[in-house]
Amino acid sequence: MSRMNSKLKKKRIVSFFLMTILFGIVSTILWLIPMPAINVYLKAETTSADITSKVVFKFDVDEVYDGSSEQSAYPENYVASIRFDPLNEKAKALSITVPGEKSGLKELRAETQVSDDRWFTAYSISGTELSLTRDQEGNASIYTVNQNQLDEMYSQIHKKSLEKPLAQIAFLLVYLFMCSRKFLFHSTDAKLFYGVALTIVMIVCFTVNLWVVKPDIASTNPGKLDSNDVEMSVSYSDFSSLTSADKFTVQQEFPLDAGEINSVSLQVNVENNVSPTDTANSNYHDVYVSKNEFVDKYLLTIADKDEILYTSIVSPKLLNENLDAITVPLKLSNCKGETLRVRLDKTWEGEPSSLTFQLGTPSKALPNLALISEEPSLVAYETDTSIEGVLLQSKNMVVSTSYASVPYKLVATVILYGAIALILLNCGLSSAASKRFRSVVCIFDYVIVGLYACAQPVFYRSYIGGFPDEKAHISYMSYLVKNAPYERIIPDFSCMRVYANIDNNVMDYANPTQFNYLGHPPFYYHILRLLSHSVVDGNQVIYDLQLMRNLSFAIGFSGILIAFYIGYTRLRRIPILHMLYGLILISAPNMIYVISGVSNDALTMPAVAIFMLGIIRFYEKKYNILTYFVIAAGINLSLLSKLTTGMIVCIIALGIVLFTFFKEKKIKSIINWRFFITLPLYGVSVIYFWKVYKRFHTIQPNYKALAEQEFVQSGMYRDINSRGQMGVWEYLCYFFQKFMGTWDTLAGHTYLPRENSTLSSHLGLSSIALTAILVMPFILFLVSASKEVWYLRISVMSIVITFTYQMLNSGFMSFNVNGYPGGISSRYYLCAVPLLAYAIMKLIENNLHKSDDISIRASFRAAHRTMLSTNGIALCAVFALLLVVDGFIYSVLMNLPECSFFYVISH
Numbered sequence: 001m002s003r004m005n006s007k008l009k010k011k012r013i014v015s016f017f018l019m020t021i022l023f024g025i026v027s028t029i030l031w032l033i034p035m036p037a038i039n040v041y042l043k044a045e046t047t048s049a050d051i052t053s054k055v056v057f058k059f060d061v062d063e064v065y066d067g068s069s070e071q072s073a074y075p076e077n078y079v080a081s082i083r084f085d086p087l088n089e090k091a092k093a094l095s096i097t098v099p100g101e102k103s104g105l106k107e108l109r110a111e112t113q114v115s116d117d118r119w120f121t122a123y124s125i126s127g128t129e130l131s132l133t134r135d136q137e138g139n140a141s142i143y144t145v146n147q148n149q150l151d152e153m154y155s156q157i158h159k160k161s162l163e164k165p166l167a168q169i170a171f172l173l174v175y176l177f178m179c180s181r182k183f184l185f186h187s188t189d190a191k192l193f194y195g196v197a198l199t200i201v202m203i204v205c206f207t208v209n210l211w212v213v214k215p216d217i218a219s220t221n222p223g224k225l226d227s228n229d230v231e232m233s234v235s236y237s238d239f240s241s242l243t244s245a246d247k248f249t250v251q252q253e254f255p256l257d258a259g260e261i262n263s264v265s266l267q268v269n270v271e272n273n274v275s276p277t278d279t280a281n282s283n284y285h286d287v288y289v290s291k292n293e294f295v296d297k298y299l300l301t302i303a304d305k306d307e308i309l310y311t312s313i314v315s316p317k318l319l320n321e322n323l324d325a326i327t328v329p330l331k332l333s334n335c336k337g338e339t340l341r342v343r344l345d346k347t348w349e350g351e352p353s354s355l356t357f358q359l360g361t362p363s364k365a366l367p368n369l370a371l372i373s374e375e376p377s378l379v380a381y382e383t384d385t386s387i388e389g390v391l392l393q394s395k396n397m398v399v400s401t402s403y404a405s406v407p408y409k410l411v412a413t414v415i416l417y418g419a420i421a422l423i424l425l426n427c428g429l430s431s432a433a434s435k436r437f438r439s440v441v442c443i444f445d446y447v448i449v450g451l452y453a454c455a456q457p458v459f460y461r462s463y464i465g466g467f468p469d470e471k472a473h474i475s476y477m478s479y480l481v482k483n484a485p486y487e488r489i490i491p492d493f494s495c496m497r498v499y500a501n502i503d504n505n506v507m508d509y510a511n512p513t514q515f516n517y518l519g520h521p522p523f524y525y526h527i528l529r530l531l532s533h534s535v536v537d538g539n540q541v542i543y544d545l546q547l548m549r550n551l552s553f554a555i556g557f558s559g560i561l562i563a564f565y566i567g568y569t570r571l572r573r574i575p576i577l578h579m580l581y582g583l584i585l586i587s588a589p590n591m592i593y594v595i596s597g598v599s600n601d602a603l604t605m606p607a608v609a610i611f612m613l614g615i616i617r618f619y620e621k622k623y624n625i626l627t628y629f630v631i632a633a634g635i636n637l638s639l640l641s642k643l644t645t646g647m648i649v650c651i652i653a654l655g656i657v658l659f660t661f662f663k664e665k666k667i668k669s670i671i672n673w674r675f676f677i678t679l680p681l682y683g684v685s686v687i688y689f690w691k692v693y694k695r696f697h698t699i700q701p702n703y704k705a706l707a708e709q710e711f712v713q714s715g716m717y718r719d720i721n722s723r724g725q726m727g728v729w730e731y732l733c734y735f736f737q738k739f740m741g742t743w744d745t746l747a748g749h750t751y752l753p754r755e756n757s758t759l760s761s762h763l764g765l766s767s768i769a770l771t772a773i774l775v776m777p778f779i780l781f782l783v784s785a786s787k788e789v790w791y792l793r794i795s796v797m798s799i800v801i802t803f804t805y806q807m808l809n810s811g812f813m814s815f816n817v818n819g820y821p822g823g824i825s826s827r828y829y830l831c832a833v834p835l836l837a838y839a840i841m842k843l844i845e846n847n848l849h850k851s852d853d854i855s856i857r858a859s860f861r862a863a864h865r866t867m868l869s870t871n872g873i874a875l876c877a878v879f880a881l882l883l884v885v886d887g888f889i890y891s892v893l894m895n896l897p898e899c900s901f902f903y904v905i906s907h
Contacts, residue, residue, distance in 0.1 A: 015182065015183075016179065016182075016183055019175070019178065019179060019182075020179075023171070023172075023175045026171060027168060027171065027172075030164060030167055030168055030171065031159075031164065031168070032159070034155070034158035034159060034161070035158060035159075035161035035163045035164055035167075036086075036158070036161060036163060037084075037086065037112075037122075037154075037157040037158050037161055038112070038161065038162050038163070039083075039112055039113040039114075039162065040083070040084040040110055040111070040112055040122070040157050041081050041082065041083050041084060041110070041111050041112075041113060041119075042057060042081070042082050042084050042108065042109070042110055042111075043079055043080070043081045043108070043109045043110075043111055044057070044075075044079065044080045044081075044096050044098070044105055044107075044108055045078065045079045045105070045106045045107045045108075045109070046075055046078045046079070046080065046098050046100075046103060046104065046105055046106065047078065047103065047104040047105070047106050048100055048102045048103050048104060049075050049078055049080075049098050049099060049100045049103040049104075050099040050100040050103065051074065051075045051078065051299065051311055051312060051313065052074075052297070052299055052313060052347055053074075053099035053100075054072035054073060054074055054080070054099070055072060055073055055074075055075055055080035055096065055097065055098055055099065056070065056071075056072045056095075056096070056097040057070070057071045057072065057073075057080075057082050057094065057095075057096055058070045058094070058095045058096075058097070059088040059091035059093075059094050060091055060092055060093045060094075060095075061087075061088055061090050061091040061092075064087050068085055068087055068088070069088060069091070071083075071085075073292065074293075074312060074313040074315065075312065076310075076312035076315075077310055077311060077312060078311075080098075084110065084157075089154055091150065092147040092150070093144060093145065093146060093147060093150065094144070094145040094150060095142055095143070095144050095145075096108065096130075096142070096143045096144075096145070097135070097140050097141070097142050097143075098140060098141045098142075098143065099139065099140045100139070100140065100141070101138060101139060103140065103141045104127060104141055105127035105130065105132075105141065105143045106126075106127050107124055107125070107126055107127060108124065108125050108127065108130070108143075108145065109121055109123065109124040110122045110123040110124070110153050110156065110157050112157070112160070112161075112162055114162065114212060114213075115212060115213050115214075115215060116215045117215050117216050117329075118212065120160070120162075122156050122157045122159075122160040123152070123153045123156035123157060123160075125145070125149060125153075127143060129149070130143040130144060130145055130149070131143070131144045131146070132144075169204070169208075173200070173201060173204065177197045180193075181193060189870065192870060192874060195874060195878075199878065199881070202765070203416070203420070206416070206885065207413065207416075210409055210412060210413065210894075211409055211413075214409065214894070215897065216262075216405075216409075217405050217408065217896055217897050218262035218263055218402035218403060218404070218405050219402060219403045219404065219405040219406075219463070234257075234362050234363055234364055234366065234400065235362070235363045236267070236360030236361060236362055236363070236396075236398045237360060237361050237363070238360060238361040238395070239267075239358050239359065239360045239398070240358070240359050240360075240395065241269060241356040241357070241358060241359070242344075242356060242357045242358065242359050242397065243351065243352050243356050244346065244351075245349065245350055245351050246346075246349065247345075247346050247347065247348065247349060248345075248346050248371065249343065249344070249345045249346070249371070249372040250343070250344050250369055250370065250371055250372065250397065251341055251342065251343045251344075251369070251370045251372055252341075252342045252343075252344075252366075252367070252369050252370075252396060252397040252399055253339050253340070253341055253342075253366070253367035253370075254339065254340045254341075254342060254366065254367075254399045254401075255337070255338075255339050255340075255366070255367075256332075256335045256336060256337065256338050256339070256340060256401065257336065258335075258336055258401075258403050258404075259333065259334055259335060259336040260331075260332065260333045260334075260335070260403065260404040261330065261331070261332050261335065261401045261402060261403055261404070262329065262330070262331055262401075262402045262403060262404060262405070263327050263328060263329050263330055263401065263402040264302055264310075264327070264328045264330050264340065264342065264399065264400075264401050265320070265325045265326065265327045265328070265399070265400045265401070265402070266300075266325065266326045266342070266344075266357055266358075266397065266398065266399055267324060267325050267357070267358040267360070267398035267400075268319075268324065268325060268326050268355055268356065268357050268358060269324070269355070269356045269358060270287060270319070270323045270324075270354065270355060271283065271286060271287050271353065271354045271355070272286075272287070273323050274286075274287045274288070274323075275323060276288055276291040276292075276316035276317075276319065277291060279291070286353060286354060287353075287354035287355070288316060288354070291316060292315055292316060292317065293315060293316070294314060294315065294316060294354055294355050295353060295354045295355075296348070296352045296353060296354045296355045297313055297314075297346075297347045297348055298313065298314045298344055298345065298346055298347065298355070298357070299311070299312070299313055299314075299344070299345035299347055300312060300313075300314050300326070300328070300342075300343070300344055300345075301342075301343040301344075301345075302328060302330065302340060302341070302342050302343075303340070303341045303343070304332065304335070304338060304339075304340055304341075305338070305339075309330055309332075309340075310328050310330055313347075314326055314355070325400075326357075327402075339367075340399075340401075342397065342399050343372070344357060344397070357397060357398075358397075358398045359395040359396065359397060359398065360395060360396065360398045361395055361396070362396050366396050368396070369395065369396050369397055405463075405896075406459070406462075406463050406896075408893045408894075408896050411893060412889045412893045412894065415452075415884065415888065415889055416884065416885065416889060419880070419881065419884040420881065422445070422448060422579065423576070423579070423877050423880050423881055425441075425575075426441065426445065426575040426576040426579050426877075426880075427576055427873055427877050429441050429575050430574050430575050430576045430577070430867070430868060430873055435573055438573045438574065438575055439573050441575040442568060442573055442574075442575050442578040443568070445575060445578050445579040445582060446564045446567075446568065446578065446582055449564075449579065449582035449583060449585075449586060450557075450560070450561070450564065450582075452586070453557065453560065453586045453592050454557070456592040456593070456596065456888060457549070457553050457592065457595075457596035459892075460592070460593050460596045460597075461546075461549065461596060461597075463896075464593075464746065464892075464899065466597070466748075467593070467594065467596065467597020467598065467599060467748060468594060468597070468599060468601075468747075468748030468825075468827065469518065469599065469748075470597045470598045470599065471498060471501070472498050472516055472517065472518050473518065473525070473598045473599055473600065474507060474543070474545075474548070474598055475496070475497065475498045475499045475507065475516055476491075476496060476516060476518050476520075476522075476525050477525045477528045477529055477532070477534065477543075477548075477598075478499060478507045478509065478534070478541040478543070479491060479495075479496045479497075479509075479516070480522065480525055480526060480529045481529050481534045481535075481536060481541050481543075482509050482536055482541055484529065489522065489526075490522065490688065490691055490692060490695075491522055493516075493519055493696060493701035493706060494696070494701070494706045494707070496515070496516035496518075497512030497513070497514065497515060497516050498512065498513050498514050498515070498516050499511060499512050499513065499541075500512075500513050502540065504545050505542060505543055505544060505545050506540050506541070506542050506543075507540065507541045507543070508539060508540060509536075509539045509540065509541055510539035514710065514714065515703055515706070515707040515710050515711070517702070517703040517716070518600075519700045519701035519702050520600050520641070520642055520643075520700070521639070521640040521641065521642075521688060523603065523637075523640040523641065524555075524600040524602070524603040524641060525600070527551070527555070527603075528548055528551060528552070528598070531551050532544060532547055532548045532551060533547070545598075548598050549596065549597055549598055552595060552596075552597065552598050552599060552602045553595050553596055553602065555595070555602040555603055555605070555606065556594075556595030556601070556602035556603075556605045556606075557595065557605075558605070558606045559604075559605025559606035559607070559608065559609040559610075559831075559834070560585055560586065560605060560609075560834075562606060562609035562610060562612075562613060563585050563609045563612070563834040563837070563838075564582065564585075565613075566609070566612060566613055566616065566834070566838065567581045567582070567837075567838070567841065570616060570838075571841055571845060572845055574845075574867065574868050576868070576873055576876040576877060576880070577841060577844065577845060577868065577876060579876075579880055580841070580844075580876045580879055580880045580883075581837055581838075581840075581841050583880050583883040583884065583887070584773055584833070584836070584837040584840060584841075584883065585833060585834060585837050586887075587769070587770065587773075587883040587884070587886070587887035587888070588743065588744075588770060588773065588826075588830060588833060588887070589744065589745060589746050589770075589887060589888065589891035589892055590742070590743075590746060590747060590748070590826065590827045590830060591830050591833060592888075593746050593748070594748065594827050594830065600641055600642060601642070601827060601830065601831070603637070603641035603642075604638065604641045604642050604644075604645040604830075604831035605830075605831055605834075606637065607634060607637035607638040607641050607645055607649070607831065608634070608638060608645060608648070608649060608831045608832065608834060608835065609634075609834055610630060610633055610634040610637060611630075611631060611633075611634025611635060611637075611638060611649045611652075611653075612634070612834055612835060612838070613630055613634070614627055614628075614629075614630035614631035614632075614633070614634050615631065615652065615653075615656065615791065617630065618631065618656070618669075619787065619788065619791050621669075623669050623672065623674065624674060625674045625677060625678070627674075628674055628675045628677070628678040629678050629681070631653070631678075632678045632681040632682060633681070634649060635649055635650065635653060635682065635685070636681060636682065636684050636685050638650075638831075639685040639688075639689075640684070640685060640688065642828075642831075643699070643700055644802060644806060644828050644829070644831075645831045646685075647802045647805070648798050648799055648802045648829075648831070648832055649798075651797075651798035651801055651802065652794055652795050652798040655794035655797065655798060656791065656794055657670060659790055659791075659794065663790070664787070703716060704717075704818070715820070716818065716820045716822065717818050717819060717820060718818065718819025718820055719819070720819070722819075723819030724819070724821075726815070728812070731811070731812050731815065732807075734821070735807055735811055735812070735824055738821075738824040739824050739825075739826055740762045740771070740826075742824065742825045742826045742827065743762075743770060743771075743774070743826040744762065744767045744770045744771070744886065744891050745891055745895070746891065746892060747825055747826070747827065748825075748827070765882070765885075765886075766885070766886055766890045766894075767886055767890075768882060768886065769879060769882035769883045769885075769886040769887075770883070770886045770887065770891075772879070773833070773836055773837070773840070774836070776836075776839075776840045776843065777792070777796045777836050777839040777840060777843075778796065779843055780792050780793050780796060780839060780843065781793060783843070783846075783847065788842065788846075792838075792839045792842060795835045795839065796835075796836075796839060799829065799832045799835065799836075802829075803829065806823060806828065807823070810822070810823035811823040811824065844868070844872060844875065844876065845868075848868055848869050848871060848872030848875065849867065849868055849869060849872065
């Protein structure tokens with residue numbers, strides 16, 4: 001036997017070396033063979049060039065189309081760039097004409113564009129190696145690249161093609177998987193091995209896409225949104241255009257208010273808002289010569305002290321997506337307190353016809369805009385103050401900067417690979433023999449998931465800015481603070497308004513802006529009033545916004561902690577199961593986002609979790625006072641937080657009562673003295689809603705009922721002649737698309753949309769795990785019924801009934817009556833996520849456990865049945881990994897460029 005094993009081992013070693021040699025040969029061939037050159041640009045770095053004239057690249061080849069053999073470009077920071085056309089590979093020579101009496105060519109480079117802001121140099125040659133002549137007038141230098149030099153350039157751009165790294169990475173992965181399968185995991189189940197292999201490929205692709213393809217972003221604010229640094233940024237008003245029929249040169253000094261900036265922007269107006277790519281537009285050639293050149297020519301120079309940081313003719317590639325700003329990528333560090341000098345030269349005579357720069361009145365004092373009358377240095381200038389009657393000193397050129405942003409790529413990478421390590425640890429320990437050890441790992445999982453959730457509010461408050469209806473919620477609390485001596489419990493909803501802020505921590509009670517449309521019960525707001533130490537100073541209500549946000553998050557997170565407790569005590573001690581349960585609870589992007597701000601949605605979380613705990617105790621036949629008290633507390637808290645939440649728990653309670661009476665016929669489990677003792681607790685909600693109904697003739701006061709005249713003038717009402725029209729099926733399609741669009745994206749004060757979000761996109765890898773949270777519980781209706789399954793079915797059906805009612809009543813009927821297509825947000829149902837998470841866990845736990853094996857000793861059989869099967873562990877691991885990616889990483893971090901507080905940096 002040992003001899004056979006030795007021969008097998010030697011055979012495997014030989015096979016390994018043969019495969020490695022084969023891999024080395026193929027890799028060498030891949031490296032040496034030419035591949036198509038894609039996204040190649042030729043860049044001529046010039047010296048002393050006339051940057052108001054173009055550098056001309058001319059190949060000695062017949063033109064296939066107009067301009068194919070001759071291209072030109074204005075130098076940007078003295079570097080002229082053109083995109084290389086493969087048709088010109090037949091050329092035997094290339095001439096580069098650099099304008100300027102003393103101009104020169106420092107270097108010619110062939111660069112490949114990897115992404116918007118990343119370049120790779122495939123070939124370079126010094127200008128001294130090229131032949132040089134001067135044109136007849138002596139106004140330009142002509143450099144010639146000969147055939148041998150061109151051939152070398154062509155060879156290099158093909159050898160260093162962008163396709164090669166991709167091909168080599170793919171081949172390396174194939175080699176590693178083949179070796180792993182043959183020599184390390186030859187006895188592993190094939191489906192499991194190739195499933196893991198596919199997962200690894202996806203992780204590699206995600207990482208490459210994140211670091212290579214995804215662009216860098218900049219922030220529009222000098223600091224965090226919840227800090228005083230935001231107040232330092234300058235804004236403008238009272239805009240006008242900087243225009244004149246004559247040439248002019250103006251200069252704006254701009255003090256920097258942050259230690260690091262990423263770009264400088266100047267606000268502009270593009271005639272008719274014509275895009276550089278909209279060549280079919282009838283006004284296109286009034287604005288652009290081509291997609292790379294404006295009709296109107298301005299020379300833009302940006303300097304720090306006496307050093308020129310940027311200089312070039314303004315080109316369309318600097319336009320932002322909204323066509324209202326010219327943005328120059330400019331990375332500076334340690335620059336707080338320094339002054340930028342932004343100089344603009346109009347280089348032609350005549351009125352601007354396509355592009356005008358904007359003037360505005362700044363929100364804080366800036367140095368006057370100066371008119372330079374001669375060819376001065378960037379520092380010295382004369383203080384002329386008008387151009388053709390335009391007074392300059394009364395306004396400033398609209399200049400702004402972008403700032404260093406959150407390193408979202410690094411954050412996403414740390415979260416992803418940290419989660420992978422934790423998932424692997426959980427998978428390895430999910431079959432550990434010691435239950436005590438597995439229990440410790442389960443607790444560790446909840447701690448890590450909890451810390452992950454607690455870190456997210458810091459991000460949302462610092463970088464996203466604002467939360468759904470937060471001003472209205474604070475106004476509600478402020479009204480209670482102001483009127484506490486007179487309205488201690490139930491407020492006069494008809495008198496409540498949304499009040500103006502003097503600053504982030506002061507609300508002006510004397511300056512109402514609109515009717516407060518929140519008619520929720522006041523319990524949550526009384527908690528804030530009592531704990532936030534808010535005070536009244538005349539007509540001002542002074543509060544601590546950060547304290548209120550922290551209190552709100554603590555309330556919401558307490559519900560998540562209760563859900564953690566339920567999972568830990570009711571699920572089998574299988575670590576990966578608990579990790580998955582924790583991730584389901586927090587991964588819907590709006591879950592943590594909503595409770596991070598001031599919102600009564602926070603109170604719905606502990607309300608449902610407490611009710612859920614009570615119902616589980618009732619299912620476990622713990623018919624004691626504590627069980628009935630917990631159920632009563634959950635129902636009351638749900639009704640007094642939000643009616644949607646109250647409706648969900650009341651339907652569950654009613655369903656379980658009916659099931660107990662008619663299915664189980666255990667009337668005494670409810671009709672007993674222990675339950676009757678808790679009956680008075682329900683009187684709290686009954687009295688509240690009776691008093692509200694008696695006073696306002698509705699159990700939830702609303703905008704339309706209490707301020708109809710203002711309501712019809714608000715954005716929540718559409719005039720009958722201007723509103724849209726939808727049939728029932730059309731509205732259902734609309735509703736579900738919008739609902740799902742708010743399920744896997746941040747939706748509220750700040751909308752952070754996903755790119756290309758459609759109904760079918762929610763089944764893609766970037767959303768499938770979040771969608772599964774909503775879909776998987778319906779499998780309960782396909783499995784065999786037990787008492788536990790019936791309880792879970794009732795819970796799911798209560799959510800469906802509430803959802804359907806809200807969709808038809810608050811959605812469809814409201815749309816037809818008021819014309820406002822509201823009531824579509826998924827955040828109204830986040831309180832039900834613990835119910836869905838628990839249902840999913842029970843499905844996995846009860847249907848993917850190990851089957852009994854007669855070869856196992858009887859004493860171990862019971863423990864064996866508590867373990868998940870290999871497929872169960874694999875499903876939990878993949879589901880958990882997808883939740884990490886689909887949740888905070890993809891729904892938030894990967895879509896930050898879509899947020900109004902960030903934008904893409906291009907180079």
